[in-house]
Amino acid sequence: MLGSTIINQRQHVGLQKLSALAGITHSSLGPYKRYKFIQDATSGESALAGSCLRVFENLELTCAVGQLVYETIQAHQKVYHTGSGCLLFLAGAWSRAALDCLQRGISVSHIISAMSEGIDICLDVCRKSSVSIDALGVAPSESCTVTSQSLGLHLSQKPTVEASQAPSNSQRTTKIGHKTFNTSGQRKIKLSRHFCENKSEDVSTVPQPHQPKLPDIAHIAEGLSHGCVEAMNLVVEASRMQSKSNEQDVRCSTFDVTKVVTCVLPGLPEEHACVLPGCVVLLHAEQAAVAHHFKEQHVKVALINGDLSDTYHHPGFKRPTGIQRVRNQSDLSSLSKDEKWLEKVVTLLLNLEVNLILVSGLATEKVIQHCCRHHILVVEKVKVSVLKVFANSTGAVPVTYATQLSKHCVGSGIKVVTRRDLKSNERTSTTAVNISTVGKTALVTVILTSCVHGKLQALEDQFWACAYRLHHALKDKALLPGAGVTEMLCVHHVEKQAEQHVKHCRDRNNDSVQQTKAGTAANPYRGVVLRLMADGLIDYISTVMVNTGGISKVKARTAVSQQLQDYNGSLGVAAKFSQLSLKGGTVDSAVSSAMNSGEAAAVKIYDNLCVKQEAWRKALDLVFLVLQTDAEVITRVDQNTDGAHADLMLL
Known part of the structure; x- marks a missing residue:
């Protein structure tokens, strides 16, 4: 099941298995999905899978990590129906980051503390770079058809809040316990193998000063099609029918998925879908x-x-056990x-x-x-x-x-x-x-x-x-800029925090009092862990670019690095990342014009705010669960011993 991946039994086996299982998602990332044939070696039967969830449904999972991954994906897919590939890929990337930290001698508590700060930075960037759909206005065309040439919306308005205004991590404090990883007020995690859905209180957008027009659903759907143009056309048509039944305008502000049913009809060509x-x-x-x-x-x-x-x-009904009914005479009725x-x-x-x-x-x-x-x-x-x-x-x-x-x-x-x-x-x-x-x-x-x-x-x-x-x-x-823009913003801010940490450590070598106040002495490896987390996001962006074809992994990472350098070298805070070209593998030239004009780059592809945030949360929670379990197995900590919980989280 784990292919050619070599498992070192003397290391954190769980993290290695998680990284190996995450390799399944590589072909399912990006707008162009690759199908997988899974064949049963015993019966010879085969199944066609087009997503990581379908792959796991057809695998014989014999290890605990595999079962945990499958349950995590199931829980996420049940609520959001999208984003499970991103979840598992980042879980694998960040598990490799955790393994790298362990090989460098970084303790589990320091890894958890720094990674918790890293995810807080990313979630804060998501909140502050989100775009209100009210700001998108009404589409210029009344057509309800998504075309393959026009994959999204062109945004001329800046994000509601500058992502560069992310709060300083020097104000954050870390707590290792069974309830929370940090007390930043942004993210409180309670480890659970069921990964219950979090409330969407993190979704915050600046209200508009006036009542805007209702957004055009067809216009928004273009940026959310992610390569599935025909499927999104059906979604827009379903939304249009719901609006007509409610005697509302086509540009309604809701879409009730609970009142949508699918009927699969084999034998007819795909263009007969309706x-x-x-x-x-x-x-x-x-x-x-x-x-x-x-x-x-x-x-x-x-x-x-x-x-x-x-x-x-009914599921709530339980039959009493151990009770037998005895009759004095047999049932003479012929009916059962x-x-x-x-x-x-x-x-x-x-x-x-x-x-x-x-x-x-x-x-x-x-x-x-x-x-x-x-x-x-x-x-x-x-x-x-x-x-x-x-x-x-x-x-x-x-x-x-x-x-x-x-x-x-x-x-x-x-x-x-x-x-x-x-x-x-x-x-x-x-x-x-x-x-x-x-x-x-x-x-x-x-x-x-x-x-x-x-x-x-x-x-x-x-x-x-x-x-x-x-x-x-x-x-x-609200929506997030897609095609790698949000991920690169997160990489920028995470790496910026890592550089500040290194700089502060150098400046405070001779000032222990100031170092203690800043909190860097509590986690001297914070910069290293943050850089490894950022590298996982870069790996995600480059993998999506590779899956679209026409570009190698080296060229993809080079394109991402070039945009990061251009962003870091810009003088104006209004400069924004451009969306990476997913067809030719080149960097869009819109970033340079954005720097000169002070306007945000034209955004053509969008991502969901709550889906991306929850996928990232679950990915890191999954890594923490496996990391903590591995640590307890390797160290053989006695839970009844005093001080046993000093460097470990409780599950």
């Missing part, structure tokens, strides 16, 4: 025949929040327990005149077939958010068990239409059926098509990544 109102599902021939009878019929709906089976129990339950449920549905059942979980095959015989359509695997939409529009009340249904729980006002225009070219027995409400609804379905079965999952992942980028951008009301 967006339709309502909920489109694929049903088998017998179920589709039942749906066909609903044409121009008044449909009553029941909503089940759980599985539709006799053995299903599940058959009795099924007969009771079907009788209840017929009495309530229910035609349609939407189930968030699974339904047994016997239940589906039995309901079909009575012209009752059962649709399983419906999102809970979709159930809420139908509940609000039809008056239905979701229940946990089918036996809880009553006339007050049944809703009406549902349309069920068979979509003949979505017939697959392949010999499949599935039929597309559109379930919608009579009135207007914000619920939309994105139809994703491809002639290649293995590519469908990747297309679905790309769509959801684009959808959540737009969702988070409108939720945060």
Whole structure:
């Protein structure tokens, strides 16, 4: 699994494994994804993966670090649906930085202290270099189509706050304990293997002096497409449909991803992808025949929040263990327990005149077939958010068990239409059926098509990544300059702090009192650790450039170094980094014009503020967890011994 990576058993094995696992992400960074074929050596079966999450889903993870990485990516992907590649890459880069520090004899506490300060600097730069979407104005074109030639927005307004005004780290104090790494007031970390989502209190933008016009979603989506132009076009179309249903202007300020559903339809070319109102599902021939009878019929709906089976129990329900039921006489009834339950449920549905059942979980095959015989359509695997939409529009009340249904729980006002225009070219027995409400609804379905079965999952992942980028951008009301600009700003400020540390140490060699006040004596290796962290960000930028093609790793790092030198040598504080060219590998000339004119460089690509911040946080938390665990295993610290926690964090 770890390829050709050599693991030194006498060193921090966990950090080495983390670095090796992070190598999986290299091909999934940047706008152009590279697919991976994963083959099972035992069965010979193969899987096509287009992201690091899909790769880990198909790997047999036998080590604890692998499981921890997988859980971290899962937790991040569940909330943000994007940024997991950046998370894992930086976790690997910073784990190598931690290993380098350990080889230089730097203690674990000093590594954690300095890296915590480094991430605080980066997060502060993100906050202060963020651009309010209100400042972007309205797009010059009303078109809702993203073109490959125009990959983003052109920004003429400066960031809300200069990133160069980052607070001095001399005011920061570090605390090694089980709750926090520092007391800067910016970042308080509680180590947890579950990596719970942090609140977005860090998102802060300067309010505008006047009420600006609502931003054009299509205009913002251009800068967030990140190479997935077709997927982002579908997102913009879904947003437009939601706006129409809400009787709002196309330039609305929200995009509700909870009211978006995807339907994967194999066999058709990718250009047949489209967006339709309502909920489109694929049903088998017998179920589709039942749906066909609903044409121009008044449909009553029941909503089940759980599985539709006799053995299903709510997650909060626990059966008592060790109890046996004994009967004095045998059951003479010919019906089994599940058959009795099924007969009771079907009788209840017929009495309530229910035609349609939407189930968030699974339904047994016997239940589906039995309901079909009575012209009752059962649709399983419906999102809970979709159930809420139908509940609000039809008056239905979701229940946990089918036996809880009553006339007050049944809703009406549902349309069920068979979509003949979505017939697959392949010999499949599935039929597309559109379930919608009579009135207007914000619920939309994105139809994703491809002639290649293995590519469908990747297309679905790309769509959801684009959808959540737009969702988070409108939720945060802020964006970050993309294409390496934010990372290079962070590198600049981190290296600046490292240089100041070295300079202060030289000036204070003969002044121990002043040195103690400044706090440098507490961590004499702060400058070294910060430089290694910055090098990890440089490695990330150059890897993204390499993955776009037409440039080597050496040329990419040279381009990044040149921009850093130009920025450091500029006299004006208004000079900004230009976005690195991701096609030719050359540095955009806009940085020189920005220095001369005092205007910010034209920004064409954007990143999400909250996603990038959380990915960086989780990456460093992952490194700290593995670093601390390795240290405890190697040193064999007795937790009951006094002073055992002197140089170690508690997990």
